Amino acid sequence: METSSDSSDAASELASIDEARRAFAGSLVVPRGYDLTAGTATGLNVAAVGLVFAGGPTWRAILGVALLVVAMAALGWSVRRFRDANGAWVSGLRRGRTMRVTLVGAAIQAVLGFAAALAAVAAGWWWLGLLLAPVQLVAFVVTSRRWMTVYRAEHGADA
Amino acid sequence: MSGIDPLIHAPARLRLCAMLSVVDEAQFATVRDRLGISDSVLSKHVSALTEARYVAVRKGVLDGRRTTWLTLTSRGRKAFADHVAALRAVIDDATVSG
Numbered sequence: 236m237e238t239s240s241d242s243s244d245a246a247s248e249l250a251s252i253d254e255a256r257r258a259f260a261g262s263l264v265v266p267r268g269y270d271l272t273a274g275t276a277t278g279l280n281v282a283a284v285g286l287v288f289a290g291g292p293t294w295r296a297i298l299g300v301a302l303l304v305v306a307m308a309a310l311g312w313s314v315r316r317f318r319d320a321n322g323a324w325v326s327g328l329r330r331g332r333t334m335r336v337t338l339v340g341a342a343i344q345a346v347l348g349f350a351a352a353l354a355a356v357a358a359g360w361w362w363l364g365l366l367l368a369p370v371q372l373v374a375f376v377v378t379s380r381r382w383m384t385v386y387r388a389e390h391g392a393d394a
Numbered sequence: 395m396s397g398i399d400p401l402i403h404a405p406a407r408l409r410l411c412a413m414l415s416v417v418d419e420a421q422f423a424t425v426r427d428r429l430g431i432s433d434s435v436l437s438k439h440v441s442a443l444t445e446a447r448y449v450a451v452r453k454g455v456l457d458g459r460r461t462t463w464l465t466l467t468s469r470g471r472k473a474f475a476d477h478v479a480a481l482r483a484v485i486d487d488a489t490v491s492g
Contacts, residue, residue, distance in 0.1 A: 242488030245481040248408060252478060255412035259428060263417075319456070322424030323417040390416050 253391065261392030263323065265383060266316045274375035276309035278368035281347045285364020289355035325386065332389045333382055340378035347371050399477045401446050406431060407439050411474045414449065414466035422462035440464060448473055 279302045286299030318324050327337040351364030387393040402411050406429055413428060414420060426436045443449035448470030452463040466474065 241484050245484040245488075248405075249478070249481050249485070251405065252408060252412040252481075255409040255428075256416050259413045259420075260416045262428075318421075322421035324419050325416075326418045329418065 257391045259323075260387060260390035263321050263325065265379075266313075266320045269313055269317060270376045270379045271372075272309055272316075273313040274372040274379065276306040276313065277344055277375045278370075278372040279303070279306035279309070281344065281351050281371045282364040282368040284348050285351035285355045285361045285367075287355075288352045289359055289361030291359065291361070295361055327382060333386050336378055336382040336385055340375065340382070343374045343378070344371060347374075398480050399473050401442065401448065402474060402477055404439070406435070407443065408477075410436075410439055410443070411448070411466060411470065411477075414464060415471065415474055419452070419463045419465040422464060425464060443470065446470075446473075 283299040283302035283306065286295045286302065289295055314324070327333065327340070347367045347370060351367055354360040354363040384393070402408055409429055410425060413425060422433075422436065422440075426433060429436065440449055440451065444451055446469075447467055450465045450467050452465065454461045454463055
């Protein structure tokens with residue numbers, strides 16, 4: 236049989252848990268320029284796909300691979316800046332309400348990347364990836380900011 | 395209180411698990427500062443939780459400094475979720491019977 240003391244203790248513990256979650260989630264900051272850097276990296280990925288898949292002159296493939304390397308380095312640098320700024324890391328793959336935003340962002344990049352690859356292979360339009368790269372950049376910035384808003388709301392840190 | 399996990403029942407461990415539950419991993423120093431406890435006290439809590447495989451510890455290097463990162467494992471996440479559910483059940487029972 237539960238006593239009112241048990242109930243009071245449980246309520247106090249839950250309040251402590253909620254406060255710890257809210258305070259930590261609310262303390263996380265997005266470093267200045269993080270969205271732009273990481274977004275540019277994902278945009279470069281889309282551009283690189285078109286260049287690599289188009290075939291043709293060797294310079295295109297070399298440029299495509301170079302863009303991929305730069306994109307990976309930029310992504311790694313972005314993650315490190317986030318870790319340094321917060322002493323913590325939150326990936327987009329965590330369970331919860333944020334997963335939907337992650338999936339939307341991943342779907343947009345997959346569609347743009349597939350379009351760039353298809354256009355390159357089927358029509359030789361290696362340049363389409365370059366045109367779609369800024370679209371990917373904007374999509375990333377929008378979904379990234381939305382992700383953080385949903386994350387903070389999920390943990391009651393949006394006030 | 396039945397269903398309560400004694401391993402994470404202590405206030406500091408409860409808050410430690412709560413913090414780790416909202417991130418993928420957190421630096422030892424960050425957690426220590428947030429909890430307002432000493433290195434040694436946090437180390438003891440982390441050791442107990444690591445032994446139970448609730449928390450995983452990873453060593454890293456940042457700007458030449460050795461750093462320690464803490465992660466709530468899937469086992470730890472489940473234990474913590476069960477603990478929170480047990481607390482809610484206690485409150486619900488008290489509300490119904492009261």
